[in-house]
Amino acid sequence: MSDPISPTFEGDYLLTQQGPFKLFSGATLQPAQLHYSIYGKLNEKRSNGVLVCHALSGSARVADWWEPFFQHNAVFDLSRHCVIGINVLGSCYGSTGPQDTDPVSGKPFGHSFPLLSLRDWVRSQAILIEQLGIRRLHAVIGGSLGGMQALQWAIDYPDRVARAIAIGAAPLTAMGLALNHLQRSAIRTDANWNGGNYYDGAIPLSGLALARAIAMCSYKSAELFEERYARNPNRNGEHPELSMEDRYDIGGYLDYQGAIFTRRFDANSYLLITKAMDNFDPATGYRSESEALSRIQAKALMVGISSDWLFPAANIRALTVRMQEAGANADYVELESNHGHDGFLADLDRMAPIIRQALE
Amino acid sequence: MSDPISPTFEGDYLLTQQGPFKLFSGATLQPAQLHYSIYGKLNEKRSNGVLVCHALSGSARVADWWEPFFQHNAVFDLSRHCVIGINVLGSCYGSTGPQDTDPVSGKPFGHSFPLLSLRDWVRSQAILIEQLGIRRLHAVIGGSLGGMQALQWAIDYPDRVARAIAIGAAPLTAMGLALNHLQRSAIRTDANWNGGNYYDGAIPLSGLALARAIAMCSYKSAELFEERYARNPNRNGEHPELSMEDRYDIGGYLDYQGAIFTRRFDANSYLLITKAMDNFDPATGYRSESEALSRIQAKALMVGISSDWLFPAANIRALTVRMQEAGANADYVELESNHGHDGFLADLDRMAPIIRQALE
Numbered sequence: 194m195s196d197p198i199s200p201t202f203e204g205d206y207l208l209t210q211q212g213p214f215k216l217f218s219g220a221t222l223q224p225a226q227l228h229y230s231i232y233g234k235l236n237e238k239r240s241n242g243v244l245v246c247h248a249l250s251g252s253a254r255v256a257d258w259w260e261p262f263f264q265h266n267a268v269f270d271l272s273r274h275c276v277i278g279i280n281v282l283g284s285c286y287g288s289t290g291p292q293d294t295d296p297v298s299g300k301p302f303g304h305s306f307p308l309l310s311l312r313d314w315v316r317s318q319a320i321l322i323e324q325l326g327i328r329r330l331h332a333v334i335g336g337s338l339g340g341m342q343a344l345q346w347a348i349d350y351p352d353r354v355a356r357a358i359a360i361g362a363a364p365l366t367a368m369g370l371a372l373n374h375l376q377r378s379a380i381r382t383d384a385n386w387n388g389g390n391y392y393d394g395a396i397p398l399s400g401l402a403l404a405r406a407i408a409m410c411s412y413k414s415a416e417l418f419e420e421r422y423a424r425n426p427n428r429n430g431e432h433p434e435l436s437m438e439d440r441y442d443i444g445g446y447l448d449y450q451g452a453i454f455t456r457r458f459d460a461n462s463y464l465l466i467t468k469a470m471d472n473f474d475p476a477t478g479y480r481s482e483s484e485a486l487s488r489i490q491a492k493a494l495m496v497g498i499s500s501d502w503l504f505p506a507a508n509i510r511a512l513t514v515r516m517q518e519a520g521a522n523a524d525y526v527e528l529e530s531n532h533g534h535d536g537f538l539a540d541l542d543r544m545a546p547i548i549r550q551a552l553e
Numbered sequence: 554m555s556d557p558i559s560p561t562f563e564g565d566y567l568l569t570q571q572g573p574f575k576l577f578s579g580a581t582l583q584p585a586q587l588h589y590s591i592y593g594k595l596n597e598k599r600s601n602g603v604l605v606c607h608a609l610s611g612s613a614r615v616a617d618w619w620e621p622f623f624q625h626n627a628v629f630d631l632s633r634h635c636v637i638g639i640n641v642l643g644s645c646y647g648s649t650g651p652q653d654t655d656p657v658s659g660k661p662f663g664h665s666f667p668l669l670s671l672r673d674w675v676r677s678q679a680i681l682i683e684q685l686g687i688r689r690l691h692a693v694i695g696g697s698l699g700g701m702q703a704l705q706w707a708i709d710y711p712d713r714v715a716r717a718i719a720i721g722a723a724p725l726t727a728m729g730l731a732l733n734h735l736q737r738s739a740i741r742t743d744a745n746w747n748g749g750n751y752y753d754g755a756i757p758l759s760g761l762a763l764a765r766a767i768a769m770c771s772y773k774s775a776e777l778f779e780e781r782y783a784r785n786p787n788r789n790g791e792h793p794e795l796s797m798e799d800r801y802d803i804g805g806y807l808d809y810q811g812a813i814f815t816r817r818f819d820a821n822s823y824l825l826i827t828k829a830m831d832n833f834d835p836a837t838g839y840r841s842e843s844e845a846l847s848r849i850q851a852k853a854l855m856v857g858i859s860s861d862w863l864f865p866a867a868n869i870r871a872l873t874v875r876m877q878e879a880g881a882n883a884d885y886v887e888l889e890s891n892h893g894h895d896g897f898l899a900d901l902d903r904m905a906p907i908i909r910q911a912l913e
Contacts (some may be wrong), residue, residue, distance in 0.1 A: 384744030
């Protein structure tokens with residue numbers, strides 16, 4: 194059960210629901226398998242579970258993307274906390290996704306994979322958490338899409354979450370919806386897209402790379418780009434002023450980010466997950482946002498990132514105020530960071546004390 | 554010579570240079586034909602010429618895109634000013650561009666069209682202005698790429714420009730370079746791109762539409778998008794929460810903007826012009842930016858737009874300070890507008906008095 198990546202890793206598991214999993218839309222998904230990872234051990238009362246929800250391209254392997262939080266007990270103290278990561282349905286990291294075989298057709302689901310919502314992800318996770326014998330989570334934590342899940346947990350399962358920590362998360366603005374729309378368009382523009390049924394042929398790599406490159410611009414701040422890349426020519430020695438193909442450094446960076454992403458992510462998963470992100474709205478399935486927020490019993494911490502333009506800090510602050518007005522015990526903290534939205538992954542030294550304190 | 558669009562329109566002309574036009578890069582262009590439009594009349598001394606430079610997708614027909622500036626003498630008083638518009642080389646509105654026939658190959662230039670720079674555009678315009686017998690322009694004005702031309706004019710031909718008015722123009726930041734790079738990638742991702750040689754086949758429409766949609770996000774402000782589109786479903790009655798294809802209103806808007814753009818613009822022109830925009834740097838061809846800026850003799854007005862995130866007002870203010878430090882007579886004004894970069898086209902009521910005053 195030991196793992197080379199993290200000495201504290203306890204194991205990787207799969208939970209498969211027998212029978213169809215009913216989705217919020219009314220559609221069903223079968224099979225519905227969840228990949229999850231456990232770091233540390235559940236205590237006797239099973240009261241020390243900390244569910245860490247991943248963002249768009251993350252996985253159940255929390256220590257793969259929040260590794261420093263495990264070092265020197267920076268945030269997670271595995272002598273006290275049992276950290277659980279669960280890959281969301283529709284992703285490509287072990288839970289059922291569009292690349293898996295649809296037992297009805299015998300072919301990959303592809304573009305016929307049903308639409309998913311935050312409510313589906315959280316309900317599937319709640320079933321898993323129940324299977325683990327956890328009546329109430331010590332905390333649910335996440336950044337970006339992970340933060341949306343933390344909020345959705347606090348709304349949908351108020352008595353099963355003691356603390357909810359959501360970083361850089363709120364319903365997307367019109368600009369955020371625009372950027373996700375462009376990313377999906379990029380994938381669909383690819384010559385190999387083939388309506389999402391590309392698993393037995395060429396993969397829409399350049400579309401997915403472009404989607405990622407667009408996303409990277411929204412994850413980072415203009416200041417950070419200026420600081421790191423400015424107007425420098427690409428570092429491999431290109432001459433952007435002399436040739437149409439030669440790039441500035443920022444172009445080389447974006448192309449590289451796009452290319453490495455295509456080696457690890459699936460285009461249909463990208464569509465499904467960005468679509469769920471688009472549709473995140475606390476009011477979903479309730480009479481109003483206020484009714485939804487009034488359900489929250491967890492101590493909630495909302496974290497805005499000062500230079501985040503995808504989920505502007507002001508919007509997260511405003512959402513916190515609406516939570517308070519609905520009667521929730523919610524606090525707002527702002528992470529001072531020039532990393533933009535990615536601050537929750539990149540500025541961990543500043544992030545750590547905020548989360549550590551909220552876990553007490 | 555009358556024109557239905559504008560009662561003050563005097564005429565459309567073509568100027569063709571005999572022999573090759575030498576470009577700043579060392580390459581040559583042949584033929585080099587400029588399409589230009591004249592509104593009003595040159596006075597006897599030919600001292601009332603106002604050159605209005607267009608932005609990325611504009612044309613020589615100034616009254617087509619700055620129409621309100623001609624009404625009621627809002628900005629241009631054609632009893633006093635003679636307004637001249639010149640389509641930039643490489644564009645697709647009458648001046649020589651990649652869709653034209655290369656006399657050497659007998660086929661459209663396509664992707665083999667030489668790289669252009671701001672210096673080339675301005676030099677070709679200076680030749681034309683000389684042909685018109687204008688020794689010194691009363692003013693050169695432009696927004697965005699047009700503003701870059703106005704600045705380049707003041708630098709390259711200091712004694713031939715009395716006033717230079719540049720709105721929302723400065724060298725692109727790393728974020729701006731990133732966004733242009735993504736737009737060119739979108740075009741190249743299109744299945745019909747064919748290395749830019751698509752004139753006798755299918756056109757890379759979806760790539761060009763996506764490029765335009767990305768650009769629209771950078772031309773507008775997040776506030777304006779929020780005000781106009783918020784999280785509303787597409788106005789034609791789509792259900793983004795129920796279907797992968799259904800869109801939010803902002804998605805419908807961007808798709809529409811992309812689609813109408815493909816009817817009026819050429820993908821190779823788009824690449825050439827965004828590339829020239831990338832490469833705009835006052836220092837080009839001089840020892841330093843400071844040396845270049847010290848050449849300016851025109852009274853210069855630099856206009857920043859408060860909500861512009863493509864050319865942030867702070868950068869335009871900073872450039873103005875560097876102009877002043879280099880000894881130029883430069884002023885800075887900020888247009889308060891929530892329209893973003895497009896404020897120079899969209900917020901004309903506020904823009905008009907600023908330019909009108911600068912023209913005195």
